[in-house]
Amino acid sequence: MAEKKDPPYFMYFPDNYRWSAAFINMLSAAPYGGSEIGELHKIGVKLKGKAGDDDEAWFNACTEVADGVSEYADRWAKEGNNTSAAHAYQRAANYYHMAERFRTPKDKKALDVYQRGIDAFHQFIKLSDYEIEIVEIPFVDGSLPGYFVHPQKKIAEKSPCVVYFDGLDVTKEIQFMRGVPDLIKRGFSVLVMDGPGTGEAIRFRNHYLRHDYEVAGSACLDYLETRKDVDPKRIGIVAISLGGYYAPRCAAMDHRWAACIAWGAQWDYYETWKKRIDAQFKLSLSVPGHHINWILGVDTLDQALETLKPFNLDGVMQKMECPFLLVHGAEDEQIPLSDAQKQYDACGSKDKTLRVYTAEEGGSQHCQRDYLTLVVADMWNWFEDRLIKNLK
Template identity: 40%
Template sequence: MFNYFPGNYMWSSAVMLSLMAGGDLGQIDRWLAPLREADTDVDGWTKAWDSAGAQQVEHAEDDLRRGYRRSASARYLRASNYYLTGERQTPPGPAKIHSYQCGLTAFAKAVEYMPRPLERVEIDSPDGVLPGYLIPARDRRGPAPIVIFYNGFDVTKELLYGFIGEEFSDRGIACLVIDTPGTGEPLRLRNVASRPDYEVPTAAIVDYLETRPDIDRTRIGLLGISLGGYYAPRGASFEHRIKACAAWGGVWDYGAVWQHRWATRSKTTSVPFWQLPWVMGTETMEQALQRVQQWTLADALPHLTQPLLIVHGEDDGAIPLSDARKAFHAAGSSDKELRVFTVAAGDGGVEHCNADDPDPARQLIADWFAEHL
């Protein structure tokens, strides 16, 4: 992995994730370079990313004054990326809320000026409203297949859009990037913690999609990235209206992963340790470690009979490759594939969620869904 911050996996992985979502290294370096030689400073981190975002907003506003709507949209999209990248490492409090709100506002502006605007949707569920953006299928006549795209442990629907862009759309498939329990707006604005039984929000989302005349209810896929590699297979295991499922990063026993991280004080986590109690909805780390033990696919995956794709990097520092192999072997599907990107092959990203070279995995996932929906 490109270690922009030598010796700091957390911050370096954040830079890689920003680039994966469409960030520009030159723009990032303009604001983060002073932090490379300094001691770890969370306030400095937040201010640097906020400044990067604010500069892009200023440029977008200049573009609008000149009538350059498409350029402005691209600027706003990068601004949202930078605000939300900094927000991931910022502990709960006013600074975090400020960055997050700025990220939401910039993304909404980007959507407003896109040549083919996304549709914001709000889906009723047992956990309250689940907000998302629907990316329409390009040049499609009649109802389109769709892929629901789930967040992981620490990203948002806005970053999901950066990860996938128009790849599904260009293949005639709609895509719904959505915040679900324990992620994005539900967590940050309404304190809705995660839940192990992700078939519940999955069912609510499918119920909604079945009401739309522009969506083919018989061709609904489900994709999850990072911890979404738990959420998506769990949802598909017990919601068989999902016709194909992919995990962009395999997960097996997330509780065991966190027990190891905490016991060893792991240096290869993508976010600070405070994130686990926050996402789990607990007061203490000990309570969170107890609760996260429910996040295992051992009992769920034998029920997954739909086509399944698991994509994993050989040198994933967050989730071991052995976990992806266990998930693959446990899945009940007769049509299943484990695609491991390796160092020797040099065929794509080998780190967590292929963030060090994401496009080969992104293309593979989109092509696989085009084949299976």
């Protein structure tokens, strides 16, 4: 029998891709205030010896630790120690939302924990030294929730701005802890969004995932054009994971965007899920397989596949005109590198770059969860080159 080889990257739970992916996502948020190793170790100890499909154990372990961190935050806030409290509320928000992500259908217990994450993040906003507005973006049959984060470095009366969408299973609160503090230090404002199919938008407003994501993207542009503190000619877009479909689709279909980053490739999302379903979900997934039914608002996997047929970037990428950066991991187990090459080759932009991260340098996992600060530095450097440096 051939000897089983260790993966060329770190796995916290060696035999559980999904739990490891989530755990490393929490761990990598530490440079941006999203986690603390001692708190994560408590989660790991609680999960020791648990079966990989015991998502109730995951939910309970993360929630219990989040509750403990919230208790610290509440005590410090009452004592007037706002800085300490803000830090703790931010981490608690991350743990609450990572606790809830595997729990579908979203029962009352799940939604209560999710709301605790939002409440904790709002306390973080109130007590931290970040200037963050809680905003509503007018959208079909209502609005989409977001955070407008003001720049910490003033470089012009009207700042360049980045719209930051999430992915299949991420939230705007988690997204903040994936590089936003570094963007605002460079002089960008950032609009961090829960789009259709994610976060509050689906949980509390029934905005299901849609293939024409440019409807959400263009709504954000329309909103930003009303602000006197944003330069409407210098607005970029970035989105992570499935956001590698969202952001390029938005940029290709609305030429007001000044730059676009796909943080992880996508090509034909119908084919991606057909392979997963045909394999009975025995592939590397970041969520339980039935998650796709929930975000699409359907009852069966057959209905999900039918709904996913238009989620294809062939014929879309060719329409893109703005500068485009695509980043991808060489060892990405969720989306093959070949899809990244197809997406890059099809892109119509004259200024386009494909950056592939290897195991040797780090960042080779899905969306560089194993070296977050490296990819964030590269992406934000690229945004700065396209949206700021020619201001000076």
